Amino acid sequence: MVGVVGLGTMGAGIAEVFARAGLRVIGVEADPEALARGRGHLERSTGRAVDRGKLTGGERDEILGRITLTTSRDDLRDADLVVEAIPEILDYKVSLLEDLDRICKPETVLATNTSSLSVTAVAAATGRPGRVVGMHFFNPAPVMRLVEVVGTVVTEPSVVAGITELSVRLGKTPVTVGDRAGFVVNRLLLPYLNHAAVLLDLGLAGRDEIDTAMRLGVGLPMGPFALLDLIGLDTAYEIMGVLFDETRDRRHAPAPVLRELVTAGLLGRKTGRGFHGFH
Ligand code: CAA
Numbered sequence: 001m002v003g004v005v006g007l008g009t010m011g012a013g014i015a016e017v018f019a020r021a022g023l024r025v026i027g028v029e030a031d032p033e034a035l036a037r038g039r040g041h042l043e044r045s046t047g048r049a050v051d052r053g054k055l056t057g058g059e060r061d062e063i064l065g066r067i068t069l070t071t072s073r074d075d076l077r078d079a080d081l082v083v084e085a086i087p088e089i090l091d092y093k094v095s096l097l098e099d100l101d102r103i104c105k106p107e108t109v110l111a112t113n114t115s116s117l118s119v120t121a122v123a124a125a126t127g128r129p130g131r132v133v134g135m136h137f138f139n140p141a142p143v144m145r146l147v148e149v150v151g152t153v154v155t156e157p158s159v160v161a162g163i164t165e166l167s168v169r170l171g172k173t174p175v176t177v178g179d180r181a182g183f184v185v186n187r188l189l190l191p192y193l194n195h196a197a198v199l200l201d202l203g204l205a206g207r208d209e210i211d212t213a214m215r216l217g218v219g220l221p222m223g224p225f226a227l228l229d230l231i232g233l234d235t236a237y238e239i240m241g242v243l244f245d246e247t248r249d250r251r252h253a254p255a256p257v258l259r260e261l262v263t264a265g266l267l268g269r270k271t272g273r274g275f276h277g278f279h
Contacts, residue, residue, distance in 0.1 A: 001078065002025050002079060002080065003076040004018070004026070004082070004084075005073070005082060006029070006087075007027050007028075007034065007042075009139060009140075010113055011083075011113070012038050012045070014085055014113065014137050015042065015067055017171075019063045020063055020142070020170075020171075021171065022066070025067045026068050026075050028071065028072070031071060032071060035069050046060045046064060079104060081109045081166070082108060083111045083113055084100070085113040088117060090122075093112060093114065093117060093125075097110060109131050109132075109133060110128070110131060111163065112132070114134060114136070115235070116181065116186065116242040116243075117242070118181075119132065119133070119152050119179045120153065129152070129155075130155060131156065132155065133151060134149065134152075135150075135167070136148035137172075139231060146172065147163075147172045147174045148185060149164050164176065181243050181245070181247070182239060182243050190236060190240055191243070192224065193236060194240050194258065196214070196228075197228070198255045198257075207275055228258075228275055229276050229278070230269055231268070232270055233262050233267045233268050233274050234262050234267045236258060240253070241254055261275070
C-alpha cells in the first residue's frame, strides 16, 4: 500500500498513477476542504479519460475505489511507500518527514516529489535517511512518462533500485539522477523558460510569437509561456531562485517579469491568469 501526502495538482496526479497501476493508495490532505479539492482533481482527471474513451466508467470506478482519502497521517502507519507532494517549502517538508518517520513502520520508504529542494536536507530530518529518496514526477503526472529517481549520498542502493522498478511498473521511464538543484530536467528546462521571459521583457517578440516559434520551430508540444502557465509561475520562480543560489550563475537569475507576475498573484492556470489568461 502506498501513501500520497498532498493532493494538489501533482499529488492527485501521482495518486491516480499508482491507482491505475493497481496499487491501493491512501491520499492524505491537511483538512476537509483540501481533501475535497483533491477528490475533485481525481474525478476530473479520470472523468476526462472516460469522455475520451480511454477508460470505461467501470474502470474509472475501480481506480477511484483503490484510493482512500483521509485527513489523518496516522493512517499511513502500514504503508510500504509514502510520496510527499506538499508545497515546496523546506520547513513544511522537514516537519512532515519528521512526522512520517515517527508514524510509519521502520521499513517504509519515504519519497519526496520535490522539484527544487535538497532531498538530502529532507532525509536528514528523519532517523532513516537511507530510506529517503526523490521520486520526481512531471506535470501532468498521469501523462508525462518520466520519473527522476534521486538518490542522495546516504540513500541505500536497494531503495533507489526499488523506486526504479516501481516506476517501470507504473508505466514510466525512470532515470537516476544526483541531488543537485533542479536535477536534470528542471536544470535544463527552467533556464530556457526564464530566458523566454527575459526576451519578452526585451521586446524581442510578443508572447504568442515566442510560443509559436518554439512550438513550430522545435516541435515542442507547448511554447514557453503556455508551459510556464502550466507549471505555475510561483513554482518556476522558486526553482530559478534555487538554481541561482546553488550555481551563482547570473544566467539563472529569475526574470523580473516573472517576479512581477508572481507578486501580483498571477500564477498561471491555477489562479486563472498568468502569461495567458484562463477563464
Ligand atoms: N491530467 C490528466 N490527463 C491529461 C491532463 C491532465 N492534466 N492533460 C492532458 N491529459 C491527457 C489527455 O486526456 C490526453 O489523453 P489521451 O491521449 O489518452 O486522450 C493527453 O493527455 C493529451 O491531452 P490533450 O489532447 O488535451 O492535449 P495535448 O495533446 O495538447 O497535450 C499536454 C497536453 C500533455 C499537457 C502536452 O501539451 C504536453 O506534453 N505539454 C508539455 C508538458 C510538460 O513539458 N510538462 C513538464 C513540465 S516541467 C515539470 O513538471 C517539472 C517540475 O518540477 C516543474
